[in-house]
Amino acid sequence: MSDETTPAEPVIPEPAKKSRKPLALGLAGALVAIAAGGGIGYAVLRHQSDADASKAQPWKAPKPTKTGSYGAQSGGSHYGKLGKLLLPVPDDYVPGPDVAEFGNDVELSGKQATALMKDTYRGLSKKERQSAEKAIDRLYIQGIGMRTYSAYGYAGDGEEGLSVEIRIVQMKNKKAASSATEFYTAFAKASGLYRKGPKIAGHPKAGCFLPPKDTGVDLDSMYCQATEGDLLITFNATGTTPFAKDTAADLLKKQLDRVQDPGEAV
Structure with missing residues (x-):
């Protein structure tokens, strides 16, 4: 018997062939919702087997050999406070805007994080919401851990106005974390509407996408997601045009390098 919940293959929606602009706006909102929910797409969770999940036991991580206040051992289990695992505010950045009522640098317990993720699905019907909440419990x-960063570069350097939010969700169900990232990437690609974001050097499974181009708007965004062992990392960046996507990608690389599983290094 497996000691982890094994999510079924996610069902990827087929993009419509008509009315592409309304669809683009809807899918852009869906991608943001997936990222804002800590990276756990409901479309992934709903296809897990209730029968198998009811018998599954939590994954028990081996005790890591600690070589500092935080880190990862081969196999992907992380130790240390999430605030330590989050990238510190880099040079030329300052703490960014608050994340809802939580401030711009916060760690929440498992109970608080679970409640926060469940709140993402409050707009669903009662039956769907209950199903999603059960999946989240599993x-x-x-x-x-959540932290925001704002660049204070000079006008014209491509970084002015760049604002970034990074979230790290730690969970025992590593397969669910990995499947959520796979769904996130597959969903964006299958839509045929998102602009492909930059690759993250050393992290080929990280997925970055930009929403459909909206002419006449001087703001742009990039949404990314990656999994490192028992950590699910979401990265959302917003800035003025021309959008400094390479600068944002470099910031994500630094975050992923910080928590990379030594057994998965490329």
């Missing part, structure tokens, strides 16, 4: 969330 993730065995241990906590979430």
Whole structure:
């Protein structure tokens, strides 16, 4: 018997062939919702087997050999406070805007993080919401860390106005974390509407996408997601046009390098 919940293959929606602009706006909102929910797409969770999940036991991580206040051992289990695992505010950046009522640098317990993720699905019907909440319980969330960053570069350097939010969700169900990232990437690609974002050097499974181009708007965004062992990392960046996507990608690389599983290094 497997000691982890094994999510079924996600069902990827087929993009419509008509009315592409309304569809683009709807899918852009869906991608943001997936990222804002800590990276756990409901479309992934709903296809898990209730029968198998009811028998599954939480994954028990081996005790890591600690070589510092935070880190990862081969196999992907991380130790240390999530605030330590989050990238510190880099040079030329300052703490960014608050994340809802939580401030711009916060760690939440597993109970708080679970409640926050469940709140993402409050707009669903009662039946769907209950199904999503049960699936979230099976993730065995241990906590979430959130931090925001704002660049204060000079006008014209491509960084002015860049604002970034990084979230790290730690969970015992590593397969669910990995499947969520796979769904995120597949969903964006299957739509045929998102602009492909930059690749993250050393992290080929990280997925970055930009929403459909909206002419006449001087703001742009990029949404990314990656999995490192028992950590699910979401990265959302917004800035003025021309959007500094390479600068944003470099910031994500630094975050992923910080928590990379030594057994998965490329």
